[in-house]
Amino acid sequence: MNALRSAGPVQHSVKNLESSDSKVNSASTSKTTLQALTSAALVLPGLLLSSAHGANPSSDSVSFQYIRYEEGKRNLFNVHSNLKPITVDVIQGSGNFTFYDRVKFSFSYTQDTWSGATPVTTAPLVANGNRPILQNSPDGVITVGASPFVNTQVLLDHNLNPLRLTPGAGQVVDPRNVLILSSASPETRNQANFKLGYEWNEAALNVGGGFSLENDYKSSYGNVSGRFDFNQKLTSVKYGAGYTRSATSAILDPDLVPYLTSTAFANQIERRSGSEILRGDRQDWTANLGLTQVLGKNSLIDANIGYTHSSGFMENPYKVMTVIFVNPDAINPDPKIPIVGDARALLEQRPNIRNQLALGSKYVQFINSLDAALHLNYQFSFDDWGIHAHTFEADWVQPVGYGWTITPRIRYYSQDSANFYSPFLISNQAFRRPAVDASGRQIFSDVNNPNQQFFRNGNGDFFDANGHLVDATQLDLQPQLTSFDAAKLPNSFSSDHRLSGFGSLSGGVVINKQFTRGVELEAAFEYYTRASALKLGGNGQSSFADFDFYVANAAIKVDMDAINSRMARKAMHNHTDHKHSEQHNHAQHYVPASIMFGHMLNNPGELMVGYRFMYSRQRGDMLHGIHHASDQAIVNEGCSDIILCRFAPSDMNMRMHMIDIMYAPTRWLNLMIMPQFVDMDMNLRELTGRPPPIPGIHEHTGIGGHTTGGVGDTILMSLYKLLDLPGHQLHAGLGVSAPTGKVDLELRRMFQADGGLIHFDMQLGSGTWDFLPNLTYTGTSNRWYWGSQLYGVKRMESRNESGYRLGDIFQASTWGGYQLTNWLGASVRGVYTFRDRIHGDFNKFNARIGPMDFPANQGGHYWDLGIGVNISVPSGKFGGNNFAFEWVQPLHQDVNGFQLERKGGLTATWHYSF
Numbered sequence: 001m002n003a004l005r006s007a008g009p010v011q012h013s014v015k016n017l018e019s020s021d022s023k024v025n026s027a028s029t030s031k032t033t034l035q036a037l038t039s040a041a042l043v044l045p046g047l048l049l050s051s052a053h054g055a056n057p058s059s060d061s062v063s064f065q066y067i068r069y070e071e072g073k074r075n076l077f078n079v080h081s082n083l084k085p086i087t088v089d090v091i092q093g094s095g096n097f098t099f100y101d102r103v104k105f106s107f108s109y110t111q112d113t114w115s116g117a118t119p120v121t122t123a124p125l126v127a128n129g130n131r132p133i134l135q136n137s138p139d140g141v142i143t144v145g146a147s148p149f150v151n152t153q154v155l156l157d158h159n160l161n162p163l164r165l166t167p168g169a170g171q172v173v174d175p176r177n178v179l180i181l182s183s184a185s186p187e188t189r190n191q192a193n194f195k196l197g198y199e200w201n202e203a204a205l206n207v208g209g210g211f212s213l214e215n216d217y218k219s220s221y222g223n224v225s226g227r228f229d230f231n232q233k234l235t236s237v238k239y240g241a242g243y244t245r246s247a248t249s250a251i252l253d254p255d256l257v258p259y260l261t262s263t264a265f266a267n268q269i270e271r272r273s274g275s276e277i278l279r280g281d282r283q284d285w286t287a288n289l290g291l292t293q294v295l296g297k298n299s300l301i302d303a304n305i306g307y308t309h310s311s312g313f314m315e316n317p318y319k320v321m322t323v324i325f326v327n328p329d330a331i332n333p334d335p336k337i338p339i340v341g342d343a344r345a346l347l348e349q350r351p352n353i354r355n356q357l358a359l360g361s362k363y364v365q366f367i368n369s370l371d372a373a374l375h376l377n378y379q380f381s382f383d384d385w386g387i388h389a390h391t392f393e394a395d396w397v398q399p400v401g402y403g404w405t406i407t408p409r410i411r412y413y414s415q416d417s418a419n420f421y422s423p424f425l426i427s428n429q430a431f432r433r434p435a436v437d438a439s440g441r442q443i444f445s446d447v448n449n450p451n452q453q454f455f456r457n458g459n460g461d462f463f464d465a466n467g468h469l470v471d472a473t474q475l476d477l478q479p480q481l482t483s484f485d486a487a488k489l490p491n492s493f494s495s496d497h498r499l500s501g502f503g504s505l506s507g508g509v510v511i512n513k514q515f516t517r518g519v520e521l522e523a524a525f526e527y528y529t530r531a532s533a534l535k536l537g538g539n540g541q542s543s544f545a546d547f548d549f550y551v552a553n554a555a556i557k558v559d560m561d562a563i564n565s566r567m568a569r570k571a572m573h574n575h576t577d578h579k580h581s582e583q584h585n586h587a588q589h590y591v592p593a594s595i596m597f598g599h600m601l602n603n604p605g606e607l608m609v610g611y612r613f614m615y616s617r618q619r620g621d622m623l624h625g626i627h628h629a630s631d632q633a634i635v636n637e638g639c640s641d642i643i644l645c646r647f648a649p650s651d652m653n654m655r656m657h658m659i660d661i662m663y664a665p666t667r668w669l670n671l672m673i674m675p676q677f678v679d680m681d682m683n684l685r686e687l688t689g690r691p692p693p694i695p696g697i698h699e700h701t702g703i704g705g706h707t708t709g710g711v712g713d714t715i716l717m718s719l720y721k722l723l724d725l726p727g728h729q730l731h732a733g734l735g736v737s738a739p740t741g742k743v744d745l746e747l748r749r750m751f752q753a754d755g756g757l758i759h760f761d762m763q764l765g766s767g768t769w770d771f772l773p774n775l776t777y778t779g780t781s782n783r784w785y786w787g788s789q790l791y792g793v794k795r796m797e798s799r800n801e802s803g804y805r806l807g808d809i810f811q812a813s814t815w816g817g818y819q820l821t822n823w824l825g826a827s828v829r830g831v832y833t834f835r836d837r838i839h840g841d842f843n844k845f846n847a848r849i850g851p852m853d854f855p856a857n858q859g860g861h862y863w864d865l866g867i868g869v870n871i872s873v874p875s876g877k878f879g880g881n882n883f884a885f886e887w888v889q890p891l892h893q894d895v896n897g898f899q900l901e902r903k904g905g906l907t908a909t910w911h912y913s914f
Helices: 003-007 033-042 262-266 560-574 578-589 631-637
Strands: 060-073 087-099 101-114 120-126 131-138 142-150 152-156 163-166 170-173 177-182 186-201 203-211 218-228 235-251 269-272 277-295 299-312 322-324 339-347 355-368 372-385 388-403 404-415 425-427 433-434 442-446 449-456 463-464 477-479 481-483 502-517 519-531 547-559 605-626 649-665 669-674 678-688 706-711 714-725 728-738 774-781 784-795 808-819 822-837 860-872 880-912
Touching: 060 560, 087 706, 101 678, 101 706, 120 339, 131 177, 142 177, 152 163, 170 822, 186 706, 262 269, 262 277, 262 339, 262 784, 519 784, 547 560, 631 880, 649 880, 808 860
Parallel strands: 322 425
Antiparallel strands: 060 087, 060 547, 087 101, 101 186, 120 177, 131 142, 152 339, 163 170, 186 203, 203 218, 218 235, 235 277, 269 277, 277 299, 299 355, 322 339, 355 372, 372 388, 388 404, 404 502, 433 481, 442 449, 442 477, 449 463, 502 519, 519 547, 605 649, 605 880, 649 669, 649 678, 669 714, 678 706, 714 728, 728 774, 774 784, 784 808, 808 822, 822 860, 860 880
16 A cells, blocks of 8 residues: 555554644555555554564464454534544454565554544534434434535625624624535455565575455555675664555545535536546655664664655645635625625645655563553654654553563654645636626626627627627527636645644553463453644644544464474474374364364363455346346335336345454363455446436435445354264354444435435344354365365344334355365365345345345345365464465346346465464
8 A cells, every 4th residue: 555564664643543644654555544544553563463472473374363442533613514433444364474484574454444434524513414314203303414515605704703793792703613524435455565584694585466455446566675784683774665656536525515616626517427536546665774783682773764755646635725715896885784705615725746754763672670660652753744743652562471461552643734734715707707808808608509608898788799789679689607817726636634734642551461482362442632732832823623433453463483483392392293293183084165163172271373255246137036127027016016217236146254253161072253344336227217306306325336245244153073983073063243333324415315224135244133043064084085064043123213224134054075186185175055035124224226235136045066175284383374265156036026147256264273
């Protein structure tokens, strides 16, 4: 995502949380506030396992972490809005591996999903830019939300201060500003980073790259970094350079488009399917240099400098500027008569070049008497936009015994505003004025012949384009208007509050527990206050944007080097490699990747950590039972007796990430916890023969597609060994699925039209507690292996908070496979699945635009074929790692109602037992 993220020496900080535009290594990654927030959450120094606790990032290890960011509600002063604040759910997996002693490889994958109301501009409070959304209720008409609305008239005094009309007091100056918010559907970003390095005795060289993908933003980068060691490795010089290229294709806020002036970017806007798509490209070059000096056995100091040159499309396409146009010809000289200003929304304009420099330092002191370490960090950054920023951080790393470490931390950040920042602008000109020719004559056009121009001179006479006098009474003339003079506006302007002057103060704590050598769990929490008054020297400009937020995370790290070292010592002590032998034998017991709860750990105290990825795709024809359905049949029968279908899904993708953690307290009992993270996207198409659209009503189709994502349901499972004979095993599973996934996700407002709850299949969980029984048999003989599983899901509640419950599930699988080598096996699996229809229905508004919005069009009978491979590393430093892949191909589908055809799915798993 960001070249400098993997380039090395420049230390990332939480400053990105306040300003994605103020830091040398924030580069081109942030199209919205949330992009900055997400990026910052990933690099919080106290939240990463490899940060404050002395973990060795060069060891062979894997780690997983979940991060949650959530804001408090913004103060809209005069509107009580139920707009949900910004939230971000982040999952990250990473690994570090050493090949051939000196060759090192590392990777990380990050997925973040954000949703909630985001500021689009700032305006005087008297402009009433957060237009209330009213709804009838038993208690009368209530406010249920707010919609951005900028184009309006504002009264000003002769000093150009906004005025408010109040009963009794009349016209009073009201200097308050307010953020104008716009709601948003969830968006998901996927990012992958890779790095390959080589180490010499006194030096290291790394080459890295990566990419970040969203519906409306794509970037890719490459970098090189390295290190030279001197003075018996007490002194290290670090360096890095990188290049990032990014492309924006943003769908402009449809709730704001009717009021938006975007002429400055007319050549970059594509109009398609009723939406406006703003495109722009950007490039970033980065370089950094650092020095680390060990001062003694208990202290070290680190200093670095980083530079970034950015060029191209620097604007945030979702931010606009409120400009109040004042026509000087309409000002009454009487100071008691207010000036009428015309408030308009213009896309923000930033300089297309930016140069940033950051200077950082860190001091670490180990305190023997307390067995603790103090980390002090300071960074100063500045750029040619006028932003000067200071960051102070302090961490106290305190081991407290029994493998526990507690790290309290405090952080302060302050920045000056950009030199083109302003909450709003006042321009001394009319927004629209009569058009005149070079001679000063006013230009008119004939309503009946708009391409023909006429001119009126100072005497009121009208002439045609050839200079002939015409009788205006015989024509239907209207004056032509011309827009404001852009040259009278500043070259650059933005009301993005992240570019204002402000400060933030935060405090938090990190708790780390080392359960066994090589296994760590971590949890962290940090609370922030962002306030204009906290700026160094005061004089902050954005108190209207003051808010609080928190960041929390949970993480697990497995250090395979430490585990292998521990097991090797144990094997040496026992004069046998019994542990590795059991792992090797267990690795031959292959189970297809799509089978969950398919095997058990054999030894008391054994632990398994794993990762599971599942991808499924639907596209092609719509089915009705086992037959292909015509568009007309879907229109007439796919929704309800009184509602005709207008749209149907053209394709849908689902991706699920699951962390598997299994522990064996005894030989016959295993306990599992499996948190899930899911994201989905769906595109729609118009049905042939559908009812015509209602004039003036926007249909909620979404040109960019509908996306959702975040935390799914969490599985808690216990496995019981029933039979354990040579070549034959049978075990049963009893578990529950906890409803941690949301089932009330809504489509965003578009063109002042509510979409209501999003489709059933795109909610993140079931919303109910579910019972998950299963029974699994596995067998082996020489190189052959086989097995069967019965699996079910029983919903234990009648409905969830949105008024429905998903259907029960029954699945039967049987498989057979052959071990091709001592590390590779291949399998074939047959599977039958029954899924019941949805019971109940949405108890909140849903747009009901297609069959995916009706409970009867869910579930059915499905027959599939799975082709899989299993890979097990039998020995060596990577011994105990197991991988499995399976493609599941639909063979026969008999669906309830009308559903989109399934096209198959892929499951990939990794697990490591020790």
